[in-house]
Amino acid sequence: MSRKRFPPTLELQIEALDADGVGVAQFGEKRVRVKGALPDEQLIARTVGKRKGAALAVAETITDNASPLRQTPPCEFFPRCGGCALQHMEYAAQLAHKQAGLLQDLAFNNVGYTQLRPAVGSPQFGYRRKARLGVRRLYDMQLVGFREAFGGRIVKMDNCLALAPPFDRLFAPLAELIGKLSIPAAIPQIETAAGDTDIALVVRHLEPLAVADVRLLGEFEQQHRIWVYTQSGGYDTLQPLSSHAPLLNYSLSEFGLNLEFSVTDFVQVNAYINAALVRAVNTALQPRPGKRIGDLFCGIGNFSLPLARSGAQVTGWEAASAAIDRARLNATRNGLAGRTRFEVADLYNLPGDKKQKLPIADVTNLDALVLDPPRSGAGPALSSWLDPGVSDVAYVSCNPATFASDAAVLLKHGFTLDEVGIYDMFPHTAHVETLGIFRRHG
Numbered sequence: 001m002s003r004k005r006f007p008p009t010l011e012l013q014i015e016a017l018d019a020d021g022v023g024v025a026q027f028g029e030k031r032v033r034v035k036g037a038l039p040d041e042q043l044i045a046r047t048v049g050k051r052k053g054a055a056l057a058v059a060e061t062i063t064d065n066a067s068p069l070r071q072t073p074p075c076e077f078f079p080r081c082g083g084c085a086l087q088h089m090e091y092a093a094q095l096a097h098k099q100a101g102l103l104q105d106l107a108f109n110n111v112g113y114t115q116l117r118p119a120v121g122s123p124q125f126g127y128r129r130k131a132r133l134g135v136r137r138l139y140d141m142q143l144v145g146f147r148e149a150f151g152g153r154i155v156k157m158d159n160c161l162a163l164a165p166p167f168d169r170l171f172a173p174l175a176e177l178i179g180k181l182s183i184p185a186a187i188p189q190i191e192t193a194a195g196d197t198d199i200a201l202v203v204r205h206l207e208p209l210a211v212a213d214v215r216l217l218g219e220f221e222q223q224h225r226i227w228v229y230t231q232s233g234g235y236d237t238l239q240p241l242s243s244h245a246p247l248l249n250y251s252l253s254e255f256g257l258n259l260e261f262s263v264t265d266f267v268q269v270n271a272y273i274n275a276a277l278v279r280a281v282n283t284a285l286q287p288r289p290g291k292r293i294g295d296l297f298c299g300i301g302n303f304s305l306p307l308a309r310s311g312a313q314v315t316g317w318e319a320a321s322a323a324i325d326r327a328r329l330n331a332t333r334n335g336l337a338g339r340t341r342f343e344v345a346d347l348y349n350l351p352g353d354k355k356q357k358l359p360i361a362d363v364t365n366l367d368a369l370v371l372d373p374p375r376s377g378a379g380p381a382l383s384s385w386l387d388p389g390v391s392d393v394a395y396v397s398c399n400p401a402t403f404a405s406d407a408a409v410l411l412k413h414g415f416t417l418d419e420v421g422i423y424d425m426f427p428h429t430a431h432v433e434t435l436g437i438f439r440r441h442g
């Protein structure tokens with residue numbers, strides 16, 4: 001069906017919320033996905049496009065059966081902005097929705113569990129310490145913001161409740177800055193990163209910056225006390241404007257740790273939830289002298305160093321060599337170099353695979369593992385990490401679907417899923433972070 005055949009407004013009955021936090025409904029033979037809708041509601045929705053045969057729409061007027069879970073979205077740019085999906089749902093209901101989605105994925109993979117941990121909630125605003133903002137010139141208007149929910153356009157916005165200060169209110173000054181540069185149309189994006197003591201932004205540019213542009217960026221850096229980086233190509237072209245720009249850092253104060261990171265390193269976006277995850281992983285794995293723990297997908301040492309602090313011997317593996325360099329430095333800065341080893345490896349390499357670009361990880365002689373893979377999950381390599389000596393696995397996941405299919409593999413290897421639950425890393429979005437603790441007894 002062509003887009004034209006969907007009327008501009010549709011009267012719908014919402015059946016459910018999908019994994020993206022979008023309501024689904026039926027219009028004749030066709031599926032409709034409705035942003036800003038909640039299950040059972042009857043409403044009028046405005047169609048905004050079509051994808052994979054389903055109409056895309058935005059809730060306009062609730063005509064009947066308004067959900068008791070509905071709230072007034074705290075952000076004025078919802079539902080247009082693609083940054084959030086669930087602002088129209090009370091926060092407790094968001095947590096319940098995410099936990100229910102996780103249980104569905106576990107059930108789909110026939111994964112049973114012993115204890116469902118209550119969902120761990122987060123401060124709802126100002127939590128997001130990293131973001132990528134789109135930049136676009138529209139006639140004489142300079143836009144800096146998130147992309148629209150159902151399209152590629154940049155939302156005209158002057159604040160964001162999710163971003164950590166000062167970026168939450170920096171949209172207008174950033175747009176003004178870009179508008180003054182000689183090449184505004186050649187700036188496709190800005191990345192923001194907030195550490196505990198310093199903050200930074202990266203201006204991506206597709207054409208060379210003029211001397212006057214560099215001066216303007218320098219003035220912005222001084223005025224807003226934000227370390228500005230420029231990037232003309234891949235991450236290897238990243239340049240700090242100031243030669244004394246420090247690395248960013250965050251503390252894990254319960255463990256007496258401070259970790260440094262660069263604007264381009266992966267860090268868990270929500271400091272509050274990260275601290276809760278690190279605490280839970282430590283409680284579950286009971287690190288102590290003599291215990292050997294592997295941290296797979298270790299990044300800059302976020303889980304490794306707290307485990308080593310309690311006396312365990314920790315080996316971290318990770319594909320990004322810059323992150324491994326940083327993990328080693330973080331270990332040294334925190335007096336933990338003697339208890340940690342960090343190695344570059346492609347963890348998806350299977351033994352015998354001849355096309356390996358990075359070394360293979362030697363995941364043997366370990367008592368416990370932390371797994372924190374990207375969205376694709378652990379995948380086929382998982383079985384090769386499960387030496388008979390491994391009795392505990394703490395699995396941190398950003399995708400409940402791959403978590404559940406990996407959990408089924410762990411169960412086949414004799415583990416039980418002792419504890420599982422969600423940690424709300426991204427309030428108001430549909431993103432689901434999960435922690436599962438697997439144990440193999442006897």
Ligand SMILES: C[S@@+](CC[C@H](N)C(=O)[O-])C[C@H]1O[C@@H](n2cnc3c(N)ncnc32)[C@H](O)[C@@H]1O
Pocket residue numbers: 266267268297298299300301302303317318319320323345346347348372373374398
């Ligand atoms: C979700 S992050 C976790 C990072 C770290 N555990 C933390 O808490 O900050 C996933 C990490 O996996 C790494 N990664 C992605 N693909 C990989 C691969 N094939 N082999 C090893 N590491 C990989 C990424 O560079 C990233 O640091």
